[in-house]
Amino acid sequence: MGFFSKKIDKQIATYQHELIETHYREVDNMYRQIRGWRHDYRNHIQTMKAYAATGDWEAISKYLDLLDEDLTTVDTVIKTGNAMTDAILNSKISLAKSKGIKVVADAHIPVKLKMSEIDLCCIIGNLFDNAIEASVKLPEENRLIRVYMDMKNTQLYISFTNFTAEKKLTKKGNLFSTTKGEGHGFGLVRIDTIVERLEGYISRNSEDGAFTTEILLPQV
The missing domain is CATH 3.30.565.10 (Histidine kinase-like ATPase, C-terminal domain)
Structure with missing residues (x-):
């Protein structure tokens, strides 16, 4: 294999490595959002329990709409x-x-x-x-x-x-x-x-x- 071919192979291998790292950074970012939402899950439940205790069903409905919209961004x-x-x-x-x-x-x-x-x-x-x-x-x-x-x-x-x-x-x-x-x-x-x-x-x-x-x- 000539010098030029080896240089091309090395450049392709480097590009491939950088490409894979980019993909995994993007995937990691997506799952960080999911983990963040799960971390807040208990707080969301406590908030809705507080609304339920006072019988504020309208507030619960609005809160659920907000959660649904938020979940859509990470689903x-x-x-x-x-x-x-x-x-x-x-x-x-x-x-x-x-x-x-x-x-x-x-x-x-x-x-x-x-x-x-x-x-x-x-x-x-x-x-x-x-x-x-x-x-x-x-x-x-x-x-x-x-x-x-x-x-x-x-x-x-x-x-x-x-x-x-x-x-x-x-x-x-x-x-x-x-x-x-x-x-x-x-x-x-x-x-x-x-x-x-x-x-x-x-x-x-x-x-x-x-x-x-x-x-x-x-x-x-």
């Missing part, structure tokens, strides 16, 4: 059936929403997958980061990411679609041209490397201002 948005997928998707959905991006997700994943959690983390994380990066360039009303994940026979099917500022991107080989930095390029290469190693299939399509990536990964 799991997507429940796929696979813990790691839930963690990655929900952390990225939360990030997208904080940037004014609407996310429509439909995901159903077996509890156990043949592929490693690290591979899954890299693929989903990169796909979501790329979609978010493209979406924030659009007016907020046009920002939308569609995610679909399910089993097709013995293969895991992953589809990401987002709108872009360009009507049609220019394809170079198996990749599309980008104005992002080299980290983005390594992210795309990393996805392709994982898909190839797992003997899967990947397709990218840019048409009418929408960019779609589809991936099939064997699970037997």
Whole structure:
């Protein structure tokens, strides 16, 4: 292996490590919010007991509405059936929403997958980061990411679609041209490397201002 190839491999490995650390920070932040809400649970019960003791049912009703609204901010948005997928998707959905991006997700994943959690983390994380990066360039009303994940026979099917500022991107080989930095390029290469190693299939399509990536990964 030449010097250049070793340098590329080292840069990809470094990018992968940084990407995974970012995912886990996002997940940790989400669960910190959940733990905080649970910590306050006893105080919420005591407050409602005090209202009940005085028969102030209107106050109880209003308090329950506030709790319901608060819980919505930390509740799991997507429940796929696979813990790691839930963690990655929900952390990225939360990030997208904080940037004014609407996310429509439909995901159903077996509890156990043949592929490693690290591979899954890299693929989903990169796909979501790329979609978010493209979406924030659009007016907020046009920002939308569609995610679909399910089993097709013995293969895991992953589809990401987002709108872009360009009507049609220019394809170079198996990749599309980008104005992002080299980290983005390594992210795309990393996805392709994982898909190839797992003997899967990947397709990218840019048409009418929408960019779609589809991936099939064997699970037997």
